[in-house]
Amino acid sequence: MIKVGIIGGSGYTGLELIRILLNHPEVEIAAVTSRRFAEKAIADIYPHLTGLIDLKFEDVSIDSIAVRTDIIFTAVPHTRAMAYVPEILKHGCRVIDLSADYRLDPAVYEDVYGVPHSDPRSGVVYGLCEINPAPEGANLVANPGCYPTGAILAAAPLVRAGIVNRVIFDSKSGVSGAGAEPTAVSHYPNLAENIKPYKVTAHRHLHEMIQELKELNPAKISFTPHVIPSIRGILTTAHIILEEDVDEDEVQAIFDKFYGDKPFVRLKGIPDLTSVRGSNFCDIGFQLQEGSDRLVVISAIDNLVKGASGQAVQNMNLVFGLDERTGLMNPCLYP
Amino acid sequence: MIKVGIIGGSGYTGLELIRILLNHPEVEIAAVTSRRFAEKAIADIYPHLTGLIDLKFEDVSIDSIAVRTDIIFTAVPHTRAMAYVPEILKHGCRVIDLSADYRLDPAVYEDVYGVPHSDPRSGVVYGLCEINPAPEGANLVANPGCYPTGAILAAAPLVRAGIVNRVIFDSKSGVSGAGAEPTAVSHYPNLAENIKPYKVTAHRHLHEMIQELKELNPAKISFTPHVIPSIRGILTTAHIILEEDVDEDEVQAIFDKFYGDKPFVRLKGIPDLTSVRGSNFCDIGFQLQEGSDRLVVISAIDNLVKGASGQAVQNMNLVFGLDERTGLMNPCLYP
Amino acid sequence: MIKVGIIGGSGYTGLELIRILLNHPEVEIAAVTSRRFAEKAIADIYPHLTGLIDLKFEDVSIDSIAVRTDIIFTAVPHTRAMAYVPEILKHGCRVIDLSADYRLDPAVYEDVYGVPHSDPRSGVVYGLCEINPAPEGANLVANPGCYPTGAILAAAPLVRAGIVNRVIFDSKSGVSGAGAEPTAVSHYPNLAENIKPYKVTAHRHLHEMIQELKELNPAKISFTPHVIPSIRGILTTAHIILEEDVDEDEVQAIFDKFYGDKPFVRLKGIPDLTSVRGSNFCDIGFQLQEGSDRLVVISAIDNLVKGASGQAVQNMNLVFGLDERTGLMNPCLYP
Amino acid sequence: MIKVGIIGGSGYTGLELIRILLNHPEVEIAAVTSRRFAEKAIADIYPHLTGLIDLKFEDVSIDSIAVRTDIIFTAVPHTRAMAYVPEILKHGCRVIDLSADYRLDPAVYEDVYGVPHSDPRSGVVYGLCEINPAPEGANLVANPGCYPTGAILAAAPLVRAGIVNRVIFDSKSGVSGAGAEPTAVSHYPNLAENIKPYKVTAHRHLHEMIQELKELNPAKISFTPHVIPSIRGILTTAHIILEEDVDEDEVQAIFDKFYGDKPFVRLKGIPDLTSVRGSNFCDIGFQLQEGSDRLVVISAIDNLVKGASGQAVQNMNLVFGLDERTGLMNPCLYP
Structure with missing residues (x-):
């Protein structure tokens, strides 16, 4: 089983990751962080998850999450992800970043977002899977905007x-x-x-x-x-x-x-x-x-699935060499 | 008071004409037609009008409406209006046509709507009031599409x-x-x-x-x-x-x-x-x-006011020489 | 013309009063207050009112409003109204209070709202017009809850x-x-x-x-x-x-x-x-x-009309001896 | 694998059965009927199912479905189910009936629905699983109303x-x-x-x-x-x-x-x-x-899950001796 961490689990993309990963046959959710709801049971803050997940939201160091997990989804606002990603990577843990931090060329990023980039690197996969499928083994994927x-x-x-x-x-x-x-x-x-x-x-x-x-x-x-x-x-x-x-x-x-x-x-x-x-x-x-x-x-x-958390899981499947469909071939909720 | 007839009063543009005209200080609604609801009290079919209008829907000849009114709004599907308009005009009654029948050059109309035009005429005002204000005294105005x-x-x-x-x-x-x-x-x-x-x-x-x-x-x-x-x-x-x-x-x-x-x-x-x-x-x-x-x-x-019935009343105001704002300066329903 | 003031004009009931009173034939809106938007044109804060009202929101003393108006609508949260009402009344200006402050027996009020009542008085009309029509000349009406x-x-x-x-x-x-x-x-x-x-x-x-x-x-x-x-x-x-x-x-x-x-x-x-x-x-x-x-x-x-501002205007009509329907017989917005 | 048939697959409860059963690990959908869409690919009529199901809607005899399946969901209007159920049962195929036909005592049914009951039988399980869990091996379950x-x-x-x-x-x-x-x-x-x-x-x-x-x-x-x-x-x-x-x-x-x-x-x-x-x-x-x-x-x-098709699958799980949660422990779509 792939051990997964979610940094920033209390926003909509974090919750959507939980929804999708709970039914993913190769994944175990190992840790979900939230500063605001630290130490609260996830299912107490989000009653719709009652009976489905027993974890608490954690507010711990990136290191402590990285050592427990194989891959981390950073579902945080831009500028926060670039602070976390280098720390995660140095533990050999992989990252799918749902923020904007690694999507653009760093120079363009600085211009568009109006902040310096603290972790400029080249060669990050822009993970629009149908156009740039992430190679197996990639350690950092920038998940595209919605x-x-x-x-x-x-x-x-x-x-x-x-x-x-x-x-x-x-x-x-x-x-x-x-x-x-x-x-x-x-x-x-x-x-x-x-x-x-x-x-x-x-x-x-x-x-x-x-x-x-x-x-x-x-x-x-x-x-x-x-x-x-x-x-x-x-x-x-x-x-x-x-x-x-x-x-x-x-x-x-x-x-x-x-x-x-x-x-x-x-x-x-x-x-x-x-x-x-x-x-x-x-x-x-x-x-x-x-x-x-x-x-x-x-x-x-x-927007929350293919435009965010679903595509993030698709990227995870690719970097772990799984069929990209794994855990994702669910019919839509119609009507 | 201007005596107004509404042909096709049971659709949304007809009902919207009633809503607007009930508060128009210079207008009396004299007749509203509907084949489907003939002889039924308007307020019985549309309970929201209870206490506001005492008329019945009529299903009578165009002639019988035209002789009782100064202006008729034709709120009917295309092809029906061009059958009624010549009859109305010959009584000296004016027409604001809310259908598509007089909006386009007749040749273009026949091509676009795929039917022959039974009343092709030139010089009909395309009543987009801010661009082609209908002249006072005009007897036929084509009310623009929404x-x-x-x-x-x-x-x-x-x-x-x-x-x-x-x-x-x-x-x-x-x-x-x-x-x-x-x-x-x-x-x-x-x-x-x-x-x-x-x-x-x-x-x-x-x-x-x-x-x-x-x-x-x-x-x-x-x-x-x-x-x-x-x-x-x-x-x-x-x-x-x-x-x-x-x-x-x-x-x-x-x-x-x-x-x-x-x-x-x-x-x-x-x-x-x-x-x-x-x-x-x-x-x-x-x-x-x-x-x-x-x-x-x-x-x-x-779409039902400036895009249909409100603009139709604005056109009516213009052809009768009233201030175009008469009866129309209502605040929107916010929120 | 009745000169009207609205205390607390930037909330939904205040805006609804403006909407209704703009079409009331016997009323002139003389003053609208808002601390938050003081000195801003109402139509700049609420663009839907552009072209309909030229006033600015004011943030002035109750006295300064009361001397300019015949009646004031207090569209403020509970506890605020009971601070304003005595000041207004001493100018001979009437009040329709849209807050909860004068609806209940003061002892019940204190229990239910958990605050002391600074202006306990008996005999205030609970203005549910069909059951307790306010008498002509009443100087304070408690407008019922929605x-x-x-x-x-x-x-x-x-x-x-x-x-x-x-x-x-x-x-x-x-x-x-x-x-x-x-x-x-x-x-x-x-x-x-x-x-x-x-x-x-x-x-x-x-x-x-x-x-x-x-x-x-x-x-x-x-x-x-x-x-x-x-x-x-x-x-x-x-x-x-x-x-x-x-x-x-x-x-x-x-x-x-x-x-x-x-x-x-x-x-x-x-x-x-x-x-x-x-x-x-x-x-x-x-x-x-x-x-x-x-x-x-x-x-x-x-809820904003009969449940608040419409009934408040109906109460105003009653206390000024007008037909209670004045300015209020508008068809609903259907559909 | 349990072979499942759905009679009346083109309505909302039929489509919801498809949605749920596609992710049920013990089930194969063998046949889906629809008179209206006979011989049309399900995914052509309901494009949201494209890529998920390859079946066509069938319009064939009940017998021909019953011989191919272990259990049939009758997702049809009342009166239709009671015509089909005896035919299905005689093939040894089980039935979860989503219509009203077997929910009430037949005498009450005839009174409430105003039609004679062509297949009155006693002892049908009213499958409100938390109160009357269907016994393993039951051949007919009346799925409760929403x-x-x-x-x-x-x-x-x-x-x-x-x-x-x-x-x-x-x-x-x-x-x-x-x-x-x-x-x-x-x-x-x-x-x-x-x-x-x-x-x-x-x-x-x-x-x-x-x-x-x-x-x-x-x-x-x-x-x-x-x-x-x-x-x-x-x-x-x-x-x-x-x-x-x-x-x-x-x-x-x-x-x-x-x-x-x-x-x-x-x-x-x-x-x-x-x-x-x-x-x-x-x-x-x-x-x-x-x-x-x-x-x-x-x-x-x-209403379409616990109130209809989800509970129907829960009933199917029970009659086949599966854990009642099988295929049903999905998080809700939040937000």
Whole structure:
């Protein structure tokens, strides 16, 4: 059994790791940390876990966790992860980092996040599994952001094919992406019956999209996020301006070839959030605007699964040489 | 008092006309028709109107309504309006048509809607009041579609300014736009916690946007609608590719000049649906993507008010020479 | 024109007063206070009011408001109102108090709210207008709590008729009743797709129900509130155990007689929240359990209108000798 | 591996059986029937199942299913099940019936459902597992209704203890209980921001509650259901009038003793729907009204899991002598 630690277990991505790992056949959850709830039984703070987990939240040193575990998920805000990761690695323990700290080139990171990077290193895998599968044995994987996961998966095959001039990602996210703390955005009377655009041209996740897509081919990339009245899910509408004429069959062939053997990408119709809720799938569909140079590709993910903790477990499977599907082939919660 | 008839009073736009007109100081509702509910008290079919209206739904000839009224709102599906309008007009009664029948050039209409136009006529006012205010005395006004209202208002000032290369409208609509009849789309388990793209590149309303914006200046126009879990409201995110460099002050000046004296357009921050619910306002905001040729303009309307019945009453006010605000300056229902 | 002041204008009941009073034909809003937003334009803090109100929030002495106004609505938390009211009254200015401070007998108040009452007075009208209409000229009215309004209106006719042994009020409220500040309860992921019972047997509003119903006749009263995923509205299911056999016709007759001339109570079918949203109506319906001593009466109100600010305006109308409907006969926002 | 057939696989309970059984380690889904979608791939009709199931919906004789399977779940409307069950049983195949056909005494059934019972038999297990665990080897289990499951579990320990005079069940259900077909009730604009009482004193499920609770001890039973804007879940507020004085410790002891060893009943705090979504748990909590004879017990279940398909699988586990938890110990989808 793989012994797993979760640093920052009381936020939504930490709780989602617990949910997924409890049913993973090769994993034992060995430690879950939380400063705020130190020494409290996890199931007392989160009654939905009663009967399923007997651990307490711990508030102990990174070292003390690292010596007990084979791999640690750092589900903490950015800047905190880069303080912990070197300590963990020196124990020979592996890390899947769910924060933003290792996703970007350190120089870009410092510019985008406005803080110095205390652990700049090159060669960290950007763990978007369908595009950069982490090699077996990798000791540090940067788990992609939620928006970049859905956005890059929607556009990558076409960008790789060299037929894209410009992509405008218009994304709609459930509010769990904003975290477990109540805010004006998550206040029910503000969000119900509403949709809120935010960081309309300047969300930090844009830089992950630019970085990863330019590896494939040049294209102009823009991104506008919105919060919708949904707990989970990100639907991304990728408005793609094409460099050259293609028909829908050609587009289909490009997607089929790119994702043919990927178990978590499903190409079928126009997707929506209902079909991926609680699952690790990324559903992708598209339609060409007749007589136009515009193609619309739509992707749907659960932001807490494929957009965070599910993909983190997929990365864990890869670095331990397991089938990437292990513990993750659950049907979505429909309806 | 202006005597008003409503043809098709049992759908959402008909009911919304009743809601608005009950508080209009210059109007008396003289007749409301419904085949399905003929002879039933309106307040028995719609208990929320109990104590507010004593009329019955009627199922009588157009003639018999026209002789009793000064103006008729045709709140019926397309193809039905063009059968009624000539009959109404010949009685000297005016018409605000909420259907699609008179919005497009008849040739385009026949192509888009796939039916012959039985009453092709030129010179019908496309009643987007801030751009084409109906002249006093006009006898027929085509009330714009819900999506085109929000979309055109967002883009028109910039298109008129001649600085736009391309506009991609990504719209998110409440489900009341799909009507009062239960369908798979409006089925709660299908829509809650979801967002559904539909007619991704080929919605009929695109043609209204193209027709009206090309009057101002050439630009490539695209449109993708989505249904969100909200009863009311349309938020349109207009991704605008600019022909030339502008800064945010210049954009602001363009909007201020275009809408300076328009009471129902509000330019202030990034809008959302909560601030327009139940009101006739169109809120518009924008942000420029730094170092880019992309400008994002966002508009928010209530699809049943500014996107349908409110604008219809605004058109009625104009054709009768009233202040266009009459009966319409109600605060939104916040929260 | 009646000059109105609103103390505590930045919460939901304050904003709702603004919404309602802006369309009241006999009122001019003269002053709105808010410490937090002092000197800020109301429409800058609440953009949905842009174009509708030009006032700034003030943070000035009670005296300085009282000398400028004929009546003041105190829309403040309990304990704050009892500090302001005596000051207001000494200027000859009237008060409608939306807090809990004057609703209960002072001794009961001290027990229930756990604080001494600094302004104990007898004879304050409990302004549940259909039961205790405030007399013209009254200078202080205690505006009832939201839950008590819907609950008492549902049960009062039967209690008055002397046929009730016990009433169990099971109420379901929209979350705006919990206020404008984000909390764990109002956090969208906690409330959407959920219903939360709270203060299951011990909500303070129970004491208003007991106090007012015992004036009519003895009966055992219980109350359990729940928060539902809705912004507005309170639906109360009153499970009534009867002392004696009645049939549905007799029950109907009791309700008809009690509410026959009351414009804001509508007796018709089984009510729901959709039919009262944004309006001052209280809809009431009932059903008898065949062969049983149980009668179920259901009432629906908008908690911010009939349950707070609408009823406050109705009270204002009464104390100024206006028709109680003035400014309040608006259709609900349906759908 | 147990070979399983699902008759009526295209409704919500059928789909939920598929969801649960796909992760059951001892089960192979051998056949799923649907007249409407005969010969269509399940994953084409329900894209959320793409990649998870390769079967087609079948429309074949009961015999042809029974010979291929060890147990059949009849997820069909009432009256249909009683036509199929005898045919299935004669093949030695077992049945878990999710319809109402075998839940009630046949004479009561005929009265409540208004149709003759074509297969009246005595001794059918009413499979509320915590109260009537089906014996290993049982060939027919009547799976309880969704409302009765939550209601009976809330009240049974106290009724069994002989201290209950009366129980009023006030239940609030997600709309998936009304099925997959769009109706006026499930129409989003009718349900969002609303709560709808229905069959206020006369829902058929009342008779299951009466039948099962009177087995424990006499008590007066009433039931009022409501639909809330939630896809899943039933929260039942049981207002219990006690025969004798008890304190909260005594109540706790009664519950602890009754449910001490039951893995799917959790006694902890006041429950809500969020903590059981997608899981087979029934969470129960209570509070005594001080100085009163009223106790409020609240239970929360997922109507499609513990209220239908999860409990059906729990029953299957029992009749095959498996641990009742097999395949069912999944954490809920939180948030």
